[in-house]
Amino acid sequence: MEEINQDNTTATNCTPARSDEPLVLSFIDLTYHVKLAKKRQLITCFRYRSDSSESGPTTMDSTKTILDSVSGEAREGEILAILGPSGSGKSTLIDALANRIARKSLDGLISLNGEKIDIEEKLKAISAYVMQDDLLYPMLTVQETLMFSAELRLPQSVSRSKKRERVSKLIELLGLGLVASAIVGDEGKRGISGGERRRVSIGVDIVHDPTILFLDEPTSGLDSTSAFMVVKVLQDIARRRSIVIMSIHQPSSRILGLLDHVLFLCKGTTVFDGPPASLPLFFSEFGRSIPEDQNRAEFVLDLIHELQSVPDGIKPLIEFKNSWLERRNAFHNGTSKSAHKRLLKDVIAAGCSHEKLNSYEYQKFANPWWAEVWILTRRSSVNTLRTPQLFLTQLGAVVLTGFIMGTLFWRLDGSPKGVVERVAFFTVAVSTMFYICAESLPTFLEERYIFIRETAHNMYRQSSYVISRTISSFPPLIVLSLTFALITFFAVGLAGGFPGLLFFMATILASFWAGSGFALFLSSILSHIVLGYAVVVAFLRFFVIFSGFFINRDRIPHYWIWFHYLSLVKYPYEAAMQNEFSDPNKCFVRGVQMFDNTPVEPYPYQTKVNLLTNISRSLRMNLTSTTCITTGPALLKWDAVTDLSKWNCLWTLVAWGFFFRFMFYIFLLAGSKNKRK
Known part of the structure; x- marks a missing residue:
């Protein structure tokens, strides 16, 4: 030979x-x-x-x-x-x-x-x-x-x-x-x-x-x-x-x-x-x-x-x-x-x-990468189906969260208060998806040493493992996204009809995709579950703070604006906002509603009508109790969520998911040498 x-x-x-x-x-x-x-x-x-x-x-x-x-x-x-x-x-x-x-x-x-x-x-x-x-x-x-x-x-x-x-x-x-x-x-x-x-x-x-x-x-x-x-x-x-x-x-x-x-x-x-x-x-x-x-x-x-x-x-x-x-x-x-x-x-x-020293044994790997992916995906699927606790826990969290939020934000109207409540709903919804993804953090930590043992002698490629994990973990994400979207979309009374429902579900799915990728990436660099949870929670808090909900993008200091674009919550939040408020024909503030959430709100209705008439005369505009003051696009501009379209936000979130999985692969490649120095 x-x-x-x-x-x-x-x-x-x-x-x-x-x-x-x-x-x-x-x-x-x-x-x-x-x-x-x-x-x-x-x-x-x-x-x-x-x-x-x-x-x-x-x-x-x-x-x-x-x-x-x-x-x-x-x-x-x-x-x-x-x-x-x-x-x-x-x-x-x-x-x-x-x-x-x-x-x-x-x-x-x-x-x-x-x-x-x-x-x-x-x-x-x-x-x-x-x-x-x-x-x-x-x-x-x-x-x-x-x-x-x-x-x-x-x-x-x-x-x-x-x-x-x-x-x-x-x-x-x-x-x-x-x-x-x-x-x-x-x-x-x-x-x-x-x-x-x-x-x-x-x-x-x-x-x-x-x-x-x-x-x-x-x-x-x-x-x-x-x-x-x-x-x-x-x-x-x-x-x-x-x-x-x-x-x-x-x-x-x-x-x-x-x-x-x-x-x-x-x-x-x-x-x-x-x-x-x-x-x-x-x-x-x-x-x-x-x-x-x-x-x-x-x-x-x-x-x-x-x-x-x-x-x-x-x-x-x-x-x-x-x-x-x-x-x-x-x-x-x-x-x-x-x-x-x-x-x-x-x-x-x-x-x-x-x-025993057959010629094929001198090849680095016994199988092509696609065969490795197929075998690893089947093995992971069998093990997952026999340990449904993680998926059932995540599904239970999604159902419970969806039920609570659906009943709490039940049938929101189009008033200024309803607008504020819708914005709050989107922020809580997308951030919750990332917290739920953190529950998958222990999965790879438990498999870490199995992976090291198997790749140490070239049983399969690191890339095959990453791809197989991605494939085997994606179907549960679809189920979780569909469940949450169906529970909350109609209960809250979100706009857009069936196309709006599909985009809202896609936004939730992209959030799960990016969040699970982030948890997967952290699992490759952290060795302890408790430490991993602490890091995930800390990052998610910063992601929410810099998402644009608590402070508009235009008001974030220039030395912190970079973290705004790193925030994973920013993109699904803005995508959901644009999906809800992008219709220019839909009015959210009419006539005297402009005084809602102001010191004038407690005054009698007729007093607010008179005040509106005086404002109309001063501005030389015909403002009545039915005049549309604020449309959806105006709200988006006010909240500074117009720098990216909703589709660009969605694709950016998908790109983040791929990026974190690529970094997961890089750290696996660097950390699986399993050699003493």
Whole structure:
């Protein structure tokens, strides 16, 4: 098959080799440092002092070594387990091997069958990473979860029946046959057990049959039986020609018996590297024999903890490990070593023809974007239909708000007071739509880590996710808009007839569209639901203040006018106003109504008629009690809502919705790297 070169070109000069030779993932002298800024002491309001010196720069950076020249190898068909106390660098080493640390920050060499792995997409294509937490859609069944993963990870060249067959075999391999039709569940919805959920998480990431499987503490939080079953599944996966590398905190004796190779770390340094069966001999020669009735892993971890509690206490163990490896390598000189060299040479050649490294796996994504959109939309729709609480909550809020506003602003007349009340209705109506949209803020926050896990290994494009969310969330917006418009339009007595109703509904829909986009955008940059609600409420308050209702656009100071045009409430408010008051033949103030809302209003009707007659004589105009004083366009001009037409307001609101979704995509793109610096 074709081999991908470092310059992204292809070559076909691989020599065919036996496909039964094992793959070997080697790592040599992996070193990882992180910079630590020293604390600074405040001397005065303007001058700082470093902890280590009274002079010099205000900040001094030191480094901490997380991995210190760690070397080893993992072989196909075997499980390599990385052990060590908390803070020893287990997860960091897993991340380094899985290319989850920026290469500019990591020193050392990682190679697969002698070929340096410096093409990120190639490693993603042949590997999978299972996170410590079970990040799954709770309302999907086990079979649906694995099937959607198969559809996203396998190319279209694999038929749907073949994908179903692979999922069925995977369910059998994972021992999930009895719960295949059960929902996954979570803390709020009862589903499968914790051990079964962990196996589903593993299945999601191995449905495409990866060559290398990385797992970060897959037994964390499980009871001993569930943990053993998980590792037994991993052993079966490894025996099916995969390299399995996992970190584990404190394995039981039964689990230790399933491991092929263990690597113990202490403060980022290797203190043992070999098969578990070598542990008694190694520590016996070190002078700390392992009792036969004691868990070997627990003994080593306790010993490491004991030694590292003493300054330089771990140093003798490291020195002994180095000398022990030298003596072991010297023992294997000669025929055994030559045979090992020949084996590696064959293995390197076998890397060009290994049956798992199919050509399609080197593509960045398994499917075209439109197929990803279709699959993600179906998955989101299934999960949404089984969790209708959010939509029902929003629908209930819309119905209740519409009922209250419809009965409160019941059948408004065309008097000056009715005009004021109509304007107030529009302001409250459109601002309420944005507040209702804030209820969808937790949706993506709950999906954030699922999204990161799935896109970290190119399961799908970020753009496909944004488009699918847009498609799946749009039908509920239509229902909400139609419901609110039908409840309030006729109850309030708004103008325009059927065309006016359609435009009013379109305005409400555009408000929901922009508001949901704004909430979606905020969810990509905020990590906490409470913080998200606080930010949404704060922004909506400013949007209402600067919308033009409380203060006309013409009276907003020039240094604040920019926020008026950023206000999302401005555009639906002005669109609804123009839809209501744009008819030049409709009069809203006639004759003595001009005195409404003034100090003259309480006076008798005849007094106001006489005052109107005097004004008519002074202005030399024929003003009677039926003369139209103010039309709808005059009201719009008075309220300064004529700078944009109602259609321009509507399209601007739609554009804001697209803009926020585009920014949502940009922040997803920037935030889904999932790499340490």
